[in-house]
Amino acid sequence: MRFALNFAWLSLVAGATATSYDGYQVRRVKTGTQLASVKQKLSTISHETWDRVHGHWDVLISRDQIGAFNALGLNARTLHEDLGHSITKEAHVKGSWKRQSNHTGGDDPWFDSYHPYDDHVEWWQELQKSFPQNSNWTSSGTSYEGRDLFGVHLWGASGPGKPAVLYHGTVHAREWIAAPVIEYIAKQLIDGYKAGDNVTQAFLNKYDFYIFPFVNPDGFIYTQTNDRLWRKNRQPPPAKARNQTCIGRDINRNWETNWDATPRGASPNECSQTYRGEKPRDAPENAGLDDFARKLRDSQGIKLFIDWHSYSQLILSPFGHKETLYAPELGKWTKAAALVSEAIRDGSSNATTFTFGPSGAVLYPTTGSAPDHLYTIGRAEFSYTIELPDFGDFGFVLPPERIRPAVEEQWIGQQVLFSLLDEEFFDETGPAIFTI
Incomplete structure (x- = not known):
């Protein structure tokens, strides 16, 4: 099998065209029974939800928000001290392959x-x-x-x-x-x-x-050329959407079964990571x-x-x-x-x-x-x-x-x-x- 190192892929490693996560941190916040309190505190700073896992909330913190996050006094530990470094290490491709x-x-x-x-x-x-x-x-x-x-x-x-x-x-x-x-x-x-x-x-x-x-x-x-943390597909928003810059539908929220069920487990907002689509x-x-x-x-x-x-x-x-x-x-x-x-x-x-x-x-x-x-x-x-x-x-x-x-x-x-x-x-x- 012939494996050629793809220049678009290498651009992610080099950061030439990709979203940079240099200096960003991922923190795991223990929520336990205090989810509402944790959400309220996090709402006071700029952050992105990384994921929610077993009584914890994993959040992505930019370089300029780390001090503000620390000041919240949340029960948290660091998963990625420098996410950009972790991404570079992950994307390393070994150079020779046999069939x-x-x-x-x-x-x-x-x-x-x-x-x-x-x-x-x-x-x-x-x-x-x-x-x-x-x-x-x-x-x-x-x-x-x-x-x-x-x-x-x-x-x-x-x-x-x-x-x-x-x-x-x-x-x-x-x-x-x-x-x-x-x-x-x-x-x-x-x-x-x-x-x-x-x-x-x-x-x-x-x-x-x-x-x-x-x-x-x-x-x-x-994710290999522009943004390592991209989740959705690359479909543009509906023509009637307020924000025409928000790309993508969540493929795992777009199936017919329970698409519009309550309580809602997807978002009608085209900018959301869990955007379900128009239908x-x-x-x-x-x-x-x-x-x-x-x-x-x-x-x-x-x-x-x-x-x-x-x-x-x-x-x-x-x-x-x-x-x-x-x-x-x-x-x-x-x-x-x-x-x-x-x-x-x-x-x-x-x-x-x-x-x-x-x-x-x-x-x-x-x-x-x-x-x-x-x-x-x-x-x-x-x-x-x-x-x-x-x-x-x-x-x-x-x-x-x-x-x-x-x-x-x-x-x-x-x-x-x-x-x-x-x-x-x-x-x-x-x-x-x-x-x-």
Whole structure:
């Protein structure tokens, strides 16, 4: 495989055209039961929300606001002392690559650093070509800027057409770790199948895998050339919008299911990071993904859907829009997630712990989200969001040396999950919520 260092990518490293975060800090504020008080204090200074995680509020503080933040007296610790330095370290690309066909198992150096978008596309093209009798290149449409929403379809013995396992990755552009995780899982499936591994062959013989690693390619490229922390797609605001400078829709708030539910888990403000759009599916990325999912529903059926995100180490199931609304399938979703979490904790080098449960109860309200839609409209039997590492020491800017542990532990978890998809594993006559 030929890997050329992309000049647009290098501009991010050099800061030539990119938003500079030099001297910015990311602080983790403990909220506990004092969320309202913390929000009130933070409202007195200029800051950006980085994320909300397990009783904490992670915030981005500019150089000129650090003193004002310190004066608030909040219970906080520093995650990034200099975010600009962390981004430069993260974006370092190792210079020489061999064809991936020379690497099997865990020795592929691809998983030791991050990569430009064009190299990801080439990597996937070569992976698909290495498995020509049991795969094809597929697409769910095009992005706002006209990029192919490409995917790879994998199958085993007796050809395609079995129940589907559907993966979506890089929904939020800044969540770089999602793509390597999906890539590692796909490579393990193919390498294991070709090597005659009975377990891997059983997975591919029973399910078709549809893997879409970049459902927000425009946003991902923008994080590599302009703003490392960009989240949304790159679609302009509606013509009637007051502020015509605010770009992008949140692809994970633009799905039809519960799009306008209350309490609201998305924003009607085009400048918000969670802007839901004017109506469901008005992001071209969502329209294409939704059409693809409905076709799978009506043909093969969807056994498992996973929307891969970062960060905070969570395995989340529907529903997201209400804290106390539970689906009838919650029992088996929770039992499966608990066993996946246990396998990752016991089998990973970092003993990583994943918390699990309904999204609205475990995280915070979200409306118009993919797992809810793929469950209600796509009729996926299992539907999850997996929030990848870490818990918050690095957040979105996960160092390259943390890629390999993250991808390896997800393969451990996915093998357990695939083995649990059979109906006979679950006692459907039991209670809706299991105690694990």
